Structures are given as C-alpha cells and as structure tokens.
Amino acid sequence: VWDWKIHQIQAVDMNFDTTSIIETAHALADAAAVLTLAHFRTSRLEVENKVPGGFDPVTVADKAAERAMRDVLKERRPDDGILGEEYPDVASSSGITWVLDPIDGTRGYICGTPTWGTLIAASNDEGPLFGIIDQPYIRERFVGGFSLATMTGPHRDQLLQTSKTATLADAKVFTTFPEVGSKNEAAGFHDVASRCKLTRYGMDCYAYALLALGEIDLVIEAQLNPYDIQAPIAVVEAAGGKVTNWTGGAAHLGGCVLAAANPVIHAQALRILSRYAA
C-alpha cells in the first residue's frame, strides 16, 4: 500500500524544524521570482548554450535566481546541503539538502511561455520531504509536504487533490517533448499515450502542478535530473498521487519517471512502461 505520509512520520522522527523549512522554501521562491521575472520576456535575456553541437539553453536568469536562493540558504540554514542545476553541490551537515532548479523549462522560458517554474525541494537521502512548484508570472504556487497540499493563485487558493481516474481510456497524459528520451523511452511513452483519452506536450514542471490539481492523470518523462523531479514528487504525493520510476522504484534520483494521480492508474501505466525500462 502506497503511503505518502511516511515522509511526515520521518520528519517527526528526525525532529526537523518543519516551520523553518516551510518558511525557507517560500523565501527561496520569493527570491528566485524577483530575478526570473526581471528577465522574463526582455530583450536583455542572454542565452548561453551548455551543449556544443546541441542546444541546452541556460540564461542569466537561471544563474542569478540560483545564486539568490543560495544566498537565502547561507543566511537562514547554513548547515543544509544544496543540489542545484547551475552551481556545484554543497554538502549537508543537517541531514537536509535543498534541491533547486531556478527555471525548470528554460526552453519555454526563452519562448515567453508562462509554464516554466522554479522547483524547490527540501530532501533527505530517502527523497523529498517538502516541495514547491512556483510559477511567478501567473502568480501560482503549488506546495506539498508536512501535511500541506495547497495552491495559491491569481483567482482563488485551493487544496490540491489528485483525480480518481481509474482507467487509461479516461486518462489525460502529459510529457514535455514528443521525442521523450531514447527511442525505446519514446516507444514506452507512446504505448501508454495511445491508450489514453488525450495527450498534450510542452508544459515542463507545470504538468506536475496540473496533476496535483486533479486536472490531468499522468505525467511520463525520461532522462530527468534529480532537481527536475524532487519538488514535483513532494507536491504530487502530498495531493494523493504516486510517483515512481518505470520499474516502480523511487524516482527522486531522476531518470525515467511515472507520476500518476492515484495508485490504480499508476499500476495500469506501470504495467506497460516496465516493459520499456532499461
């Protein structure tokens, strides 16, 4: 039986100061938002390419936002570790490591789409305890962990609760790129998607927010990094979802990820994806 509350129990056992972690996470999102918004849709936006011969964009906004978050942690929680996309790891002496992606969806960000997000997770070795998916342009913040599963937004605030969709034929499935990953990973995704009601692309981390909101039923991705998935795991599981890799194991180290609205639809997608797992 899947029980996301195991993380809450762990937190109590280890006597984490959950209030400090929650407040710090919001302070990190606020600090990042100032910089991501300052550069969003501006001609000042310079784009560097991380992969010669390919195109893996990183912007001044990615780097500035991650530096701002590291400054907040240095001040508030100097004993915690940091695993961020753009700068070297910092070891943890507290047992907590912050897993940060200043802009998840940099391609979408440099195109002006409002569905990128800042990803913030407070994690231990077992995975994320608490996470935030923040979309500051729309002013939406999705929060999960320590008994919280909430969204604040421009029109109303609400509790997060995943859907009860129980069959693939009724499911809405998202992934960011139709190519997904390797040819075999793409085949696995499209094997599931061909049985679903509706397939959509292009949302990056925002798809996990829609899953936590109960609006969609599955997010399937491949070749993720830990900082791409730890905050989404915290938010989706707090809302009632189940997130694993394609063999049903822990997903917090990245790779191939299956995020589902509930254990029933998770099992149906996993039965197919496990045939394609490396």
Place this chain on the structure above:
Amino acid sequence: VWDWKIHQIQAVDMNFDTTSIIETAHALADAAAVLTLAHFRTSRLEVENKVPGGFDPVTVADKAAERAMRDVLKERRPDDGILGEEYPDVASSSGITWVLDPIDGTRGYICGTPTWGTLIAASNDEGPLFGIIDQPYIRERFVGGFSLATMTGPHRDQLLQTSKTATLADAKVFTTFPEVGSKNEAAGFHDVASRCKLTRYGMDCYAYALLALGEIDLVIEAQLNPYDIQAPIAVVEAAGGKVTNWTGGAAHLGGCVLAAANPVIHAQALRILSRYAA
C-alpha cells in the same frame, strides 16, 4: 512589399466606427471571461464529444461563453454578422462580421493549462480588421488592428512588436500538435522545424500571442477553421508579422497557415512549406 496598414486604409475608406468596434470587442472578451473562468478547473465541467469515434471536446463553458458574446452583439451591433464555433452563422447587413471562438484550445482548457484563449475578430470579406486574443486566467489581453498593437498583463502593459529574426537557424517555431494535420502537412511542418533552433508544442492560440510579443518567430498549423485564425491574423500583423497560407495567399479562411515574425523569415519558411501545399 507587405503592408498590414492596408486594413486601416480600408477601414477609413468604409467609414467604420472603429471606436464602437474596439469597445465591442473588449465587451465580448469581458463577457466570455466571466463564463470561461467560472468553469475553468472545476469538477462542474462537463465535456461533450463532437466526433463519434474520435475526441473533439466541447464544454458547457464553450457554449455559454459564445452565447454571452452573441447577446452582447445583439445589444450593441445588431446589424453585424456572426461566425462562431458553436452556433449557426448570422448574416451581416453592415459589412462587418464577428468571428468568434469562445475557447480556442478546448483540450488544453479541460486539462487546466492556462494557454487557451478567447478569439474575437471583427472582419469583412477581405479578412480581419481588428482582433483580440484574450487569456483571462492569466489576465492577458493581446489586441491588434486600427493602429493598435498592445498587450495588457498582470505585471506590465506593453506594445506588441514581432522579432527581427532573419534565418531559420535562429528561429523558434511552434505548432499545437506534433501530428500537425495530414501526413503531408506534418512532413511540411517538420521539414521547417528541423532547420529551426527550437520547436515547441501545446500552446494553441497562445503561440500567436508569443509571436506578436516578439518571443518566438514562427507558428505553423494545418486544418484550421476561420475562427481559429482571424483574431491571430489581426494581432500578429498589427505587431509587424506576416500571416498567409502555405502558398502565400490569404489565410483568413483557415486551412494551412504560416504565421511569421517578419517578411524575411516568412519567405524562408514559405519556400519549404509551398512544396507541401495541397
């Protein structure tokens, strides 16, 4: 030489009351927004399927929003025609026809994505004179025509101005579905996309807003209806872009559409797409 101002000249020649048209268009967007937002991300949302054996969703929100817009027109401009997605055409005795799509991107809407839009165009037989792309969840409104090219948004208002990107190798290209249309239409899109810097999916009419903002360079779609493209034509051309079909002719009747940031990049994409035109 491409000159979008021809529409302004027409309007002056025909003595249209441009203020009335502009004010009515905003009133239509306001009326639709009340209903699209009331149903967005709610469990009350019922989805009907327009195509047996397929999936072409229409919601109570689509229908209610279009009825609300028709009520506004009956009151304000009863002599104008109406071409809407959900209800029968109304003939024009004024020379102006309103071309309405209450929710462009119904699939995205029923998934909770904030990149659907309400499309409103005031057109004559030659095409759109004035148009609005409205995204009421984010509170963004993109307006083009009668010498206006503006965006109002949650953080700042701004003039719309398309990009100066001059080569496909530097271009960002969008389409809604990777399948695009027929096999031949998909081949045409992917022939252009393979030469571009970056390809993204899933934005529906919001992609044309990003084109008008100067954030992306090309939107290429197939099998569009007139109500899918007339408002985008007005907004993109007012911002400096060029929109035609895949043989370089007028695009306001729908079908295969190439929307480009400027005439230079338009010509490069058209050279390729014209080989795939029916």
